[in-house]
Amino acid sequence: MLEKSHKHITCLTCASRNNSLLGSLCTDEIDHVNAHKSCNYFKKHQSLFLEGSFPRGVFCINQGMVKIFQRGDEGKEQIIHIAKSGEMVGFRAMFSEEPYKVAAETLEESNICFIGKDDFLNMMDSNPVLRNGIIKELSKELSDRADFITNMAQKSVRERLAFTMILLMDVYDPEPINLSREDLANFVGTATETLIRLLKDFKEEGIIEVHTRKITVLNKEKLFSLAGK
Amino acid sequence: MLEKSHKHITCLTCASRNNSLLGSLCTDEIDHVNAHKSCNYFKKHQSLFLEGSFPRGVFCINQGMVKIFQRGDEGKEQIIHIAKSGEMVGFRAMFSEEPYKVAAETLEESNICFIGKDDFLNMMDSNPVLRNGIIKELSKELSDRADFITNMAQKSVRERLAFTMILLMDVYDPEPINLSREDLANFVGTATETLIRLLKDFKEEGIIEVHTRKITVLNKEKLFSLAGK
DNA sequence: TTTGAAATATGATGAAGGTCATTTTTTCAA
DNA sequence: TTGAAAAAATGACCTTCATCATATTTCAAA
Secondary structure, eight states: OOOOSOOOOOGGGOTTTTTSGGGGOOHHHHHHHHHHOEEEEEOTTOEEEOTTOOOOEEEEEEESEEEEEEEOTTSOEEEEEEEETTOEESOHHHHHTSOOSSEEEESSOEEEEEEEHHHHHHHHHHOHHHHHHHHHHHHHHHHHHHHHHHHHHHSOHHHHHHHHHHHHHHHHTTSOEEOOHHHHHHHHTSOHHHHHHHHHHHHHTTSEEEETTEEEESOHHHHHHHHTO | OOOOSOOOOOGGGOTTTTTSGGGGOOHHHHHHHHHHOEEEEEOTTOEEEOTTOOOOEEEEEEESEEEEEEEOTTSOEEEEEEEETTOEESOHHHHHTSOOSSEEEESSOEEEEEEEHHHHHHHHHHOHHHHHHHHHHHHHHHHHHHHHHHHHHHSOHHHHHHHHHHHHHHHHTTSOEEOOHHHHHHHHTSOHHHHHHHHHHHHHTTSEEEETTEEEESOHHHHHHHHTO
């Protein structure tokens, strides 16, 4: 159980910061962020931002899990990304100066800090390491999304599920994957019923082990060969 | 017919530059680019770079059309983007310092200039307008790709074709769309046969007009309503 | 601990679209 | 201009997966 008060989390000792985009900041800069950011406790299924709203800053996940998704025409969600501790969300649309085309919502209770747009942009102007880190990150994500598109277009649901599970294993490591069947289906891009049937297959084939929601991968090798990578 | 010699194209008078990312450069900077770039004539179906190779700079399309694509497991191409005059290609992987995950190939004969990696990165360091333009561009593309993924996951081939045609109308404007059936299918993410059948339907419904390869949209409204946007 | 609601699971069915085989048309080089 | 190769088109068939209906399990609040 996380601390539910709005206690300030100090960036300087934030365990998630080192492997994050803000890992490059010097002590002065960290102090500045620390003084200007706000910290919030989010319940499970709480929204960080909605499609159509305008970005006012960036969210920095200290502890927790956030899904980034789009709602299609019939309201069905397509999950684009799942962000975990140390990741920053919400800055992409901030740069493009357009309203969000995706929404963000916690998957579990989380501690998430918020850095205002101006503060963040100023930091980027004055800190080339941060700036280049962001550019690199954006580029990497572009290439991940190209893979995502190609998978969607050319692979069967079964193959996509294998691919998605490999991805989720890393996200949840060392814990078992813990997502609702619906979210999982919305990540793979299929109907919930189809996903459930495939999970059953995987279970029967000894690839995974399931305890209610929690999915443990038993045979990573097989998953890789199924995903075709 | 384009000029086939490797004649130097001067950036200063390049008609494609104004609405490109390099539109922000001052005269000095343009002179510098102009002095350090190389210009090349590309035949139809000529490769700019391959999946797996390392980026050595950026390509700037003076005149022509380039497809950006990935090859799936069975060799089937998935087209991710079609770039036209004024666009720059090949810089995404340059920032992420990873090998290309996509390949680029001309769709028609083209004049394309090349700016080396170091020259380009130096310009980015010293020119905030260029830099921000690039960041903005990367962010926009990320959001386009999120749409692309959601479309792939949730829409029928018919709906995706409508969506793709709207996109291609802008790319080819004011000319008719001029892509092989196979490329079109590989953009929509379907089998060539399925695509051909759907084109026939669209033709019969009066949405498009076809002269061999060339497709003219007659009823843009209908396309929009089909695409569900 | 009970109870109702939400999540998960299973079955039956049909449509969308992929694959393979074959024909027709277009393109391009000799 | 013609002939061969590539591209486009059509047909037949069959697999994958979405949808709808319903049953069962899990969870959380009273």
